[in-house]
Amino acid sequence: MKRVFGVKKEKQPPPSVQDTSDRINKRGETVDEKIKKLDAELARFREQIKKTRPGPAQEAVKARAMRVLKQKRIYEGQRDMLYTQTFNLDQVSFAAEGIKDAQQTMSALKSANKELKGMMKTVKIQDIDNLQDEMIDLMDVSNEIQESLGRSYSVPDDIDEEDLMGELDALEADMGMETEGEGVPAYLQPDKEPDLDSELNLPSAPSGHAAVPAGRSNAQAEDELGLPAVPRSSIRG
Structure with a gap:
């Protein structure tokens, strides 16, 4: 059957806009x-015309x-036609790329819209408002707790400025009376060192022999402690 009717040829895909534009640009370069x-030939003929009588x-x-000039005009017309075709193809390519971008943008927007709708189902404005109200109430309760814990005990609240000044004047008067009655102690006086011996009233150290008062003999002499003094003659002997 294939030999009689042959095989159906596969259709080749149509050329793309970019391929067609590239091929036309190559033709335009050849024409240029x-x-x-x-x-260059026209320039040479011009020199010959100047030199020839x-x-x-x-x-x-x-x-x-x-x-040569006629040929140049023909090629210039072909070049302009090719440039026009290239320009049209570029416009078509730009429009096609714009449509592709629009399709991708629409696809992305649809996907984002679907995802956003799914997310919005889990978040409600009423829930957010209720949560905010609960947070405000909790903050108020927290402030009340802090104020309650920071409350002072047994401190009168009815003291005014007059009571304060009266109390301070009374304290100053009491301190002045104590100072006048008792005097300033010696250890608090800055210009005089305290006499510790006089304050403690301690006896002086013994010198080894006591002086005999007038009218008493050595046998009757007493030392500072009230004991009989030993005669010196007995000590020397």
């Missing part, structure tokens, strides 16, 4: 190269230059 060569030779050079 041809125009540059023709410009008027006559048949100059006319022949002008005829060849005219043919």
Whole structure:
């Protein structure tokens, strides 16, 4: 059957806009190269016309230059047509890319919208308001607890400034009376060192022998402690 009817050829995909634009740009580059060569020939013919005297030779050079100029005009028309086609293809490509971007944007927005709706189902404005109200109530209770714990005990609240000044004056008067009655102790006086011996009333150290008072003999003499004094003659002997 394949030999009789043949095999159906597979359809090739149509060329893309970018492929078509690249192919046209290559053709335009080829046309530009041809125009540059023709410009070089025209420049050479111009120099020949300047150097040639008027006559048949100059006319022949002008005829060849005219043919080259006509070819250049044709190539320039082709180049302009190719540039126009490239421009149109670029516009189509830009529009197609814009539509693709719009499709991707719409797809992303739909996905985000679906996800946002699912998230909004779990969050309600009324729940947020209730939570805020509960937080305010808890903060008020916390402040009341702190104030209650910081309350002072047995401190009268009805004391005013007059009571305070009266109490201070009374304390100052009491301190003045104590100072006048008792006097300032010696150890508190800055300019005089305290006499510890006089304050403690301690006896002086013995010198080894006591002085005998008048009218008493050595046998009847007593020392400072009230004991009989030993005669010196007995000590020496």
